[in-house]
Amino acid sequence: MTFDSSVVSYGLPLLLGGLVNTVLFSLSAIAIALMLAPVVAVGRLSTRPSLRWMATCYVEAIRNTPFLVQAFLFFYGLAALGIRVDAGVAGIVTLSIFGTATFSESFRGAIRSVPLGQLESARAVGMSYRLALQRIVFPQMWGYLIPSLANQATGIIKECSVLSVITVPEVAMAAQFVIGETFAPAETYAMAAVLYWALTSTVTGLMSLANLWLTKRRRQNLAASLGSPLELDYTEA
Amino acid sequence: MPEAILPLLRGAIATLEIATCGTCLAVVLGVLAAVVGQAGAPLRALVAAYVSFIRGTPLLVQLLVIYYLLPRIGLDVTPFWAGVVALGVNGGAHIREMIRGALTAIPPGQTEAARALAMPRFWIWARIVLPQVFVLIMPPLTVEFSALLKGSALISIVGYVELTRQAQYQLATSSHPYAVLVATAAIYGVMCLAVGEVTRQLRRTSSRRGVAI
Amino acid sequence: MSGAAPLVFRLEGVTKDYGPIRALDGIDMTVRPGEKICLIGPSGSGKSTLLRCLNYLEEPTGGRIWLNGEPVGHTIDSVGRRRAPSEASINRLRMSVGMVFQSFNLWGHMTALQNIMEAPLRVRRLPRAHARDLALGLLRRIGLEDKQHAYPSELSGGQQQRVAIARALAMEPQVMLFDEPTSSLDPELVSEVLDVMRTLAQEGMTMLIVTHEMGFAEEVADRVIFMDRGRIVETAEPHRFFRRPESPRAAQFLARVVGRGRARSGSEQHDLRATTGGEETETGRLATSKTERET
Numbered sequence: 208m209t210f211d212s213s214v215v216s217y218g219l220p221l222l223l224g225g226l227v228n229t230v231l232f233s234l235s236a237i238a239i240a241l242m243l244a245p246v247v248a249v250g251r252l253s254t255r256p257s258l259r260w261m262a263t264c265y266v267e268a269i270r271n272t273p274f275l276v277q278a279f280l281f282f283y284g285l286a287a288l289g290i291r292v293d294a295g296v297a298g299i300v301t302l303s304i305f306g307t308a309t310f311s312e313s314f315r316g317a318i319r320s321v322p323l324g325q326l327e328s329a330r331a332v333g334m335s336y337r338l339a340l341q342r343i344v345f346p347q348m349w350g351y352l353i354p355s356l357a358n359q360a361t362g363i364i365k366e367c368s369v370l371s372v373i374t375v376p377e378v379a380m381a382a383q384f385v386i387g388e389t390f391a392p393a394e395t396y397a398m399a400a401v402l403y404w405a406l407t408s409t410v411t412g413l414m415s416l417a418n419l420w421l422t423k424r425r426r427q428n429l430a431a432s433l434g435s436p437l438e439l440d441y442t443e444a
Numbered sequence: 445m446p447e448a449i450l451p452l453l454r455g456a457i458a459t460l461e462i463a464t465c466g467t468c469l470a471v472v473l474g475v476l477a478a479v480v481g482q483a484g485a486p487l488r489a490l491v492a493a494y495v496s497f498i499r500g501t502p503l504l505v506q507l508l509v510i511y512y513l514l515p516r517i518g519l520d521v522t523p524f525w526a527g528v529v530a531l532g533v534n535g536g537a538h539i540r541e542m543i544r545g546a547l548t549a550i551p552p553g554q555t556e557a558a559r560a561l562a563m564p565r566f567w568i569w570a571r572i573v574l575p576q577v578f579v580l581i582m583p584p585l586t587v588e589f590s591a592l593l594k595g596s597a598l599i600s601i602v603g604y605v606e607l608t609r610q611a612q613y614q615l616a617t618s619s620h621p622y623a624v625l626v627a628t629a630a631i632y633g634v635m636c637l638a639v640g641e642v643t644r645q646l647r648r649t650s651s652r653r654g655v656a657i
Numbered sequence: 658m659s660g661a662a663p664l665v666f667r668l669e670g671v672t673k674d675y676g677p678i679r680a681l682d683g684i685d686m687t688v689r690p691g692e693k694i695c696l697i698g699p700s701g702s703g704k705s706t707l708l709r710c711l712n713y714l715e716e717p718t719g720g721r722i723w724l725n726g727e728p729v730g731h732t733i734d735s736v737g738r739r740r741a742p743s744e745a746s747i748n749r750l751r752m753s754v755g756m757v758f759q760s761f762n763l764w765g766h767m768t769a770l771q772n773i774m775e776a777p778l779r780v781r782r783l784p785r786a787h788a789r790d791l792a793l794g795l796l797r798r799i800g801l802e803d804k805q806h807a808y809p810s811e812l813s814g815g816q817q818q819r820v821a822i823a824r825a826l827a828m829e830p831q832v833m834l835f836d837e838p839t840s841s842l843d844p845e846l847v848s849e850v851l852d853v854m855r856t857l858a859q860e861g862m863t864m865l866i867v868t869h870e871m872g873f874a875e876e877v878a879d880r881v882i883f884m885d886r887g888r889i890v891e892t893a894e895p896h897r898f899f900r901r902p903e904s905p906r907a908a909q910f911l912a913r914v915v916g917r918g919r920a921r922s923g924s925e926q927h928d929l930r931a932t933t934g935g936e937e938t939e940t941g942r943l944a945t946s947k948t949e950r951e952t
Contacts, residue, residue, distance in 0.1 A: 271590075271636035272629045273597035275608060280625045283615075361500065368502035372601060379504060392512035400501045400509055407500040553762035557821075560712055560758075561776040561828060562751035565744075571775060576766050 214394045218385040222395075225381030226402050228295075232377060233364045235299050240306030240363070241356075247307060248314035262311075269308035274366045277301055282373045298367075298375035306363045313355035317348040349421045357414030361407040368403070378402060448614040448624050455610030456631050462606060463593045465528045470535025470588065477540035491540065498537035503595050506530055511602045527599035531592050538588050539581070546580035547573070583646045590639040594632065607631060662690050663726045665832050665863050666711060671720030673706050673887075680706045682887035684720065688832065688865065693858050695874035695895070696867045698884035699910060704867040707884070708834050711865070712754040713747050724750060725831075752780065755825035759837040761817040763809040769796065769820045770805040773827050781828065788827075795823040799853050815846030819853050832863040839870060871914065875899050883907045 250262035269277065281301045285292055292300075321344050329339035371379035382399045386392045481491040498506070507530040514521050514529070521529075550573060558568045600609035611628040615621045666688035673681035681703045688694060696704040709715040710722070713730055722729045729750055730742045763772050773792035777783045783791070796802045799819045809817050818838055825833060835854065839847040851873050858864060858877050868874055874881060875895045883891040883904070891904045902908045 267637070268629070268633065271594075271633045271640070273594040273608065273632060275597045275600075276611070276625065276629050276632060279608075279611075280622075280629060283621055283625060365502035368504045369598065371504075379502075379508075382508075393509060393516055396505055396508040396512060400497075400505045403502055403505060404497055404500040408496070411500075551760075551762070553758060553760050554764050556714060557756075557758060557762035557764075557824075558776075560714060560751055560754075560756040561825070562748040562780050563776060564748065564780070567779040571779065572764055579766065 214385075214389045214391040215398060217389060218382075218391075218395050218398060221381050221385050222378055222399055222402055225376065225378035225399075226406065228375075229364065229367050229377040229403075230406065232295065232299055232302060232370070232375070233360075233367050236302035236306045236363055237360055239299075239303040240310045243303075243307040244310030245314050247311035248318065251311065251315055252318065266308045266311055269305055270312070274301075274305055275369050275372060277305060278369060278373050294370075294373060294375045297373065298370040298377075301370070302363055302367065305366060306359070309359045309362060310356060313352060313359055316355060317352040318344070320351040321347045349418065353414055353418035353421065357411055357418075360410055360414070364407055364410065365403065368399075448618055449627065451610050451614060452607060452624075452627060452631060455605065455607035456635065458604070458606040458610075459593060459596045460635070462524060462527050462531065462596050462599060462604065463589060466531025466592045466596070467535060467585075467589050469528055469532025470539050470592070471585070473532055473536025474539025474543060477536060478543040481540065481544075495537040495540060498534055503530065503534055504598050504601070506534055507598055507602065523599060523602045523604040526602060527596065527604050530599070531595055534595065535588055535592055538591075539585070542581045542584045542588070543577060545584075546577040549580055550576050579650050582650065583643050586639050586643040586646060590636045590643075593635055593639070597632075664688060664723070665690050665692075665725060667723040667726075669721045671707075671710060671717050671722060673703070673710060673715060674718045680887055681710070681717070684889060686882070686889065688863060690831075691861050691863055692879050693864045693877050694866070694880045694882060695878040696865065696882050696884060697869075697871075697874060697910075698890075701886070702884040703887040704884050705836050706887075708756075708836050708865060708867055711834060712751050712756055713742070714756075724753065748780075752828055753831045754834060755828060755830035755832070756834045757818070757822050757825055757836065757838050759840050761809070761814070761821045761841070763817050763821055763824070765809050768806050768808055769801065769812065772809075772820060773824045776824065777827050791827055792823070795826055796820075798856075799823050813846055814842045815849045818842065818850045822850070822853055822857075826857075832865065833857065835864065835866040835868070837867050837869070839868065869914075871899065871911075883910070885910075 247262050247266065250258045251266065253259050253262070278298075278301045281304070282294075282297050285297060285300075325343050325347065326339055329343040330336070334342070367375075367377055368379040371377060371383070374380065378399050382395045385395045389395065477491050477494065481488045507527065510530045510533065511523070511526040514526060554572055555568055558572050563572075596606055597608040600606055600612070603609075607628060611624055614624045618624050664687050666686070668684050668686040671681055671684040671686075672679065684703075684707060696707065698704050706715055710717045717730065721731075730747070731739050732742070763769075764775070767775065770789070770792050773795055774785075774788045777788045777791055778785065793802065793805065796805055799822065801816060801819060801823075804812060804816060804820075809820075812820065822833075822838075838854070839850050842850065847870070851870065854864070854866070854873075855877060866874070866878075878895045881893055881895045881898045882889055883893075883898070883902070883906075885906050891898070891902060891907050893903070898907070899911065902911055
């Protein structure tokens with residue numbers, strides 16, 4: 208098996224150009240999803256059945272169908288409604304709808320991960336529901352939320368590649384162009400894979416750092432309150 | 445529109461076929477990776493790299509690499525088998541992580557008690573660890589199957605005729621393209637939700653048995 | 658207890674280090690056949706570490722251990738090098754030494770009967786019917802014959818611990834080690850486990866018990882060993898120890914705990930459980946209803 212290295216020098220710049228688009232699309236979708244997902248999550252936990260039902264149907268529909276089918280649906284759906292949009296915009300819309308659903312699951316899990324007793328004790332000392340959420344529940348959610356969101360965010364970045372099927376110009380599509388010129392599909396797609404890997408690893412790494420920083424104080428407090436068994440001195444009364 | 449249903453259902457069967465084969469291969473590769481990962485530091489690093497690569501790259505790109513790479517090493521395969529390999533390689537990484545998670549979920553006190561009873565290492569693995577690992581990975585396994593069901597939609601891109609490809613055919617000739625797409629999504633939804641229900645049942649029975657979830 | 662019988666255990670200068678931390682600092686100790694020894698002391702004093710060295714779940718960093726006169730674990734060969742024990746020799750050791758853990762450690766995917774049968778079946782290679790009879794007999798002795806097909810998750814803490822004791826006894830060990838066997842139990846479940854241990858003691862089993870149950874220690878022990886910071890501070894006969902401890906550390910420790918009827922380690926400070934000793938308390942009343950529900 209021969210490996211043609213000229214493919215790398217020709218293809219890499221083009222692929223990087225595509226990667227820029229991938230980053231743009233993903234970031235947009237992630238930003239939108241971050242804003243809308245908490246709303247959906249709260250809707251799923253709501254006491255009003257109609258809200259809960261709508262939110263659940265939405266999330267379950269997205270989670271149980273392939274992203275490709277969703278892309279087709281929205282692409283053709285928009286066309287059927289007579290709206291002709293730029294492929295890129297269609298791509299961002301689809302990614303955002305997908306992202307909101309998956310992020311909302313992260314938020315839902317994070318809210319439920321804080322023990323109920325925390326909220327109860329906050330209310331017991333007289334905090335309003337909103338204040339309790341703000342000062343007690345949310346700060347404790349980060350440890351769960353950040354890794355979970357990081358996971359879903361890499362999912363969004365990866366699904367971006369599927370958008371190439373509906374002719375959205377990102378890495379996979381740039382790869383097709385390169386292959387058209389070089390006839391080296393294996394190498395080209397391998398390069399594309401490496402680029403994706405670099406991107407997702409960076410995102411995961413950044414999120415880990417963010418998580419460590421956000422939970423630093425909490426971990427310090429936890430260590431201080433438990434103390435070390437060897438330090439407990441029986442001379443204290 | 446109703447004339448599209450039958451071809452779509454045929455496509456759904458093709459989807460199930462490739463997803464099942466892919467899952468079987470994934471289990472084999474996942475167990476292999478888990479076992480290899482236990483045997484010394486350099487191998488464990490290799491396995492970690494494999495898992496990291498799979499989890500950090502899109503399934504579509506993995507599929508395309510495999511589809512074009514296999515003929516280069518002399519394996520001229522149909523789109524079906526290229527798809528099975530891609531799904532298997534992808535799933536294998538996830539299953540290896542499941543096994544690793546299951547191993548850490550078993551309370552270490554149990555192996556300690558076994559050691560205190562002078563149980564040889566072989567039996568500790570065979571009677572204490574592995575049975576519980578097996579029960580613990582059933583629910584995530586079904587989740588993985590569901591993921592591969594969704595992933596199989598991408599195999600249409602290299603030419604395998606499954607549900608999504610059938611949908612594309614029907615779209616071209618149908619007067620109700622939107623209905624065709626909704627029906628396709630619904631069929632996927634039903635399949636995945638059914639698998640999800642199986643997952644729920646599995647979780648319930650294993651919690652009754654007392655194996656840590 | 659004949660003075661001429663070989664010592665079950667003999668320890669000389671045993672040390673255990675975890676990096677810079679010295680958990681055991683030169684332990685010298687003997688255990689005679691049929692003796693019941695209670696190890697008492699504050700958290701971090703090394704009691705559990707010492708126990709775990711006796712069945713080699715922890716590997717001592719230094720010193721020597723003999724079981725029935727045979728050296729155990731690391732040996733010094735003819736040229737003076739420390740040689741690690743073989744897995745076979747460790748397993749031989751563990752066949753004579755049974756252990757009961759604070760967190761029971763029953764195998765969750767097996768029934769009570771299967772838990773007890775497993776070791777005789779796999780380790781001593783008894784035929785299945787023989788192992789089953791042995792296990793059933795033990796279940797009868799601890800009063801849980803009707804729970805033979807129950808899984809650990811279906812048993813109360815006290816029942817789980819009793820099954821754990823039966824599991825250890827199934828190997829017919831020479832000596833039984835108990836690592837805080839009742840510390841994880843709700844107060845009302847403690848006595849059922851202590852009853853089993855008391856019966857075992859009366860039957861003549863050699864026992865080493867790490868415990869906070871002072872009343873039980875005074876009743877059952879032939880010797881109480883008080884440990885602090887990795888050393889044996891005081892060894893005495895229980896009656897004398899609990900009334901007039903010689904060392905100031907022991908006196909301090911007892912002063913903190915005796916007033917409560919039951920010792921508590923530092924980490925259990927948030928524990929709101931009532932004391933044992935017959936007081937009518939909220940927990941006491943709750944306890945009755947809970948036991949009623951369980952049986």
